[in-house]
Amino acid sequence: MKAVGIMKHGGPEVLEVLEVSDQDAGSGQIRIRNFAASVNPVDVSVRNGSMAEMQKINPPPYIPGMDAAGVIDQIGDDVETDLKVGDSVMAMVVPNGIHGAYKEHIVLDKNAVVRAPKDTNHVQASTLPMNSLTARLSLDLLGLNKDQVLAVTGGPGAYGGFVIQLAKADGLTVIADSNESDRDLLESLGVDIIIPRGDGFAERVREEFPNGVDGIADGALLNESAIEALKDGGSFTSVRGFKGEPQRDIDFTATWVTAYDCKKDILETLCQQAEEGVLTLRVAGSVTMENAAEAHKKLEAGGTRGRMVIEF
Numbered sequence: 163m164k165a166v167g168i169m170k171h172g173g174p175e176v177l178e179v180l181e182v183s184d185q186d187a188g189s190g191q192i193r194i195r196n197f198a199a200s201v202n203p204v205d206v207s208v209r210n211g212s213m214a215e216m217q218k219i220n221p222p223p224y225i226p227g228m229d230a231a232g233v234i235d236q237i238g239d240d241v242e243t244d245l246k247v248g249d250s251v252m253a254m255v256v257p258n259g260i261h262g263a264y265k266e267h268i269v270l271d272k273n274a275v276v277r278a279p280k281d282t283n284h285v286q287a288s289t290l291p292m293n294s295l296t297a298r299l300s301l302d303l304l305g306l307n308k309d310q311v312l313a314v315t316g317g318p319g320a321y322g323g324f325v326i327q328l329a330k331a332d333g334l335t336v337i338a339d340s341n342e343s344d345r346d347l348l349e350s351l352g353v354d355i356i357i358p359r360g361d362g363f364a365e366r367v368r369e370e371f372p373n374g375v376d377g378i379a380d381g382a383l384l385n386e387s388a389i390e391a392l393k394d395g396g397s398f399t400s401v402r403g404f405k406g407e408p409q410r411d412i413d414f415t416a417t418w419v420t421a422y423d424c425k426k427d428i429l430e431t432l433c434q435q436a437e438e439g440v441l442t443l444r445v446a447g448s449v450t451m452e453n454a455a456e457a458h459k460k461l462e463a464g465g466t467r468g469r470m471v472i473e474f
Contacts, residue, residue, distance in 0.1 A: 166265070182265060196265060232284055252290060252291050254292045277430075287443070311337065315363065320469050330352040337355040377399075380399065
């Protein structure tokens with residue numbers, strides 16, 4: 163089967179269309195004929211060598227990709243499911259070097275695969291699994307209650323946008339920073355208070371909430387510079403492993419979405435929220451396998467307000 167991957171690390175140009183071995187669904191597994199894989203920042207790390215130490219246990223090619231959407235074409239033994247061959251589905255894929263979503267067929271644990279949202283195509287559905295699971299995990303780690311206040315950095319991004327929408331569905335008040343060009347987007351996502359983006363995030367938050375906010379979801383990696391926006395005993399979570407030094411009884415956590423791998427019930431709920439309009443699926447554009455490098459270039463250039471998707 164065809165896949166998009168790398169034989170060596172480097173810039174977007176090292177991505178190429180490869181022939182790799184196909185695999186049948188085994189016991190407890192489902193195989194997807196994959197038609198779309200969204201492009202996420204972690205895919206860049208697979209490509210550029212940032213994860214080389216972890217990858218070296220396997221020889222190349224290395225296949226990126228954490229989001230897949232397509233149709234079921236095989237169901238293995240010992241799979242009790244209401245899904246059937248031909249159903250449109252989506253899944254989060256946890257890469258292990260050679261196992262990523264940038265390929266025509268992918269075999270996954272039965273609990274990783276859920277029905278795609280109604281009235282969505284494969285490209286749209288592929289933008290939901292990993293980023294929405296990451297957002298849900300962040301909110302669960304923060305543990306905020308209805309009417310508490312959440313500050314979100316990186317709100318216009320895929321992760322930040324889902325955090326905002328899920329937080330509003332949970333009954334939270336949301337404050338987020340924005341460039342003027344993104345104000346309409348953040349308002350459409352439901353942000354209650356928008357502050358200017360730039361230096362002084364914590365100070366601007368404190369102008370609105372002098373005692374600080376209850377929680378921070380740091381999608382923009384402000385790290386230490388955002389902590390002062392929190393009240394004593396608040397909660398802080400980051401998507402890239404940052405944990406602040408112990409201070410003021412703040413609960414620091416790192417959001418690693420692998421904790422929600424194969425959490426079928428959670429992903430099914432997120433699918434339902436997409437169907438209900440609670441979550442907005444945002445596609446920045448799509449490319450063919452042969453043009454996968456263009457998707458990586460656009461992601462790295464910044465400013466995409468949604469996910470680029472590779473179609474298979």
